[in-house]
Amino acid sequence: MTLDPGGMETRKRRHIDVCLSEDVDFQTVTTGLERYRLPYNALTQTDLGSIDLATDFLGTRLRAPVLIGPMTGGAELSGTINRNLADAAQQLGIGMMLGSQRIMLDNGAASSTFRVREIAPDVLLIGNIGLTQLTPDIVPALVEALDRVNANALAVHTNPLQEAMQHKGDTDFSGSIARLREIAGTIGYPVMLKEVGHGIGAAAAAELVDCPIAAVDVAGAGGTSWARVEQFVRYGEIRYPALAEWGIPTAQAILEVRRELPGVPLVASGGIRTGMDAAKALALGADVVSLARPLLAPAIESPAAVVDWLQRFIEELLICLHGCGAADLAELRDRGVSPM
16 A cells, blocks of 8 residues: 555644544543542551652553553654653653654654654653554564664554544454564564554453553543544544444443453553543553543643643542552552442
């Protein structure tokens, strides 16, 4: 397939514009996190100032269990966004995922919008490619793209619903599990499989039991609906509202994937908007949480705006641990959650 870098750059910019100007959240589906209560302990024996949020993920120590989710790349504005996000990640000691690097494979000039290592030398940096593009033929170019940005790992995003909504989307997913299994074991980078916001559940997780992946990002429904975004980009309106509301809620996805893959590191994303959301997701079984769209507008503004948003998010997470009597993340998971 021949890529159209110019067309792809335009579409990436349209994604940014739509996410800033339209109501792209799920309208009827929630994350499901509101159905759970974090236990409150009035006799906590913790010192708020001593609570430890540090964790290891994909071989890197994070000061808090937080990743900046993938947003963009390829468009001119994308470079500003990625640099500001990377600056904030470096300051806070958290991780960052890049947007899809597909455009880098055929358009070398796009590389500059993904290069953030000079700004964030210590950050866990995760590259990104689509599952439908993950074929043996592209592996050399993909490895070169990962090397160019000095990534630590690779996220492979699976997005059949988004691609079906996209104009001339890549809709042939046949054989993709076998290719993922083969390439994940040989590419030389830890590989994380992720959805884009419609959820990975039990059926998909069962296919990964013998797959040499390093982590799974459930990217559940309840936050940004990419079937909704793509309809705005393609039609300027929502023509298929039922499809825009389709997916596995984040809380359900966490529980189902954790049950099927008990030993695989797990990222909770999809509608994570507050420190309380994060605390519940971690207590349900996630190892780290990820968020993206809430940081888009701050990332256009400045690194300081991103840091400010994330500091408040992390402060709320700290208070959640303090209030339920957990001195660290292991104790938070021991506390668990209760159904409302």
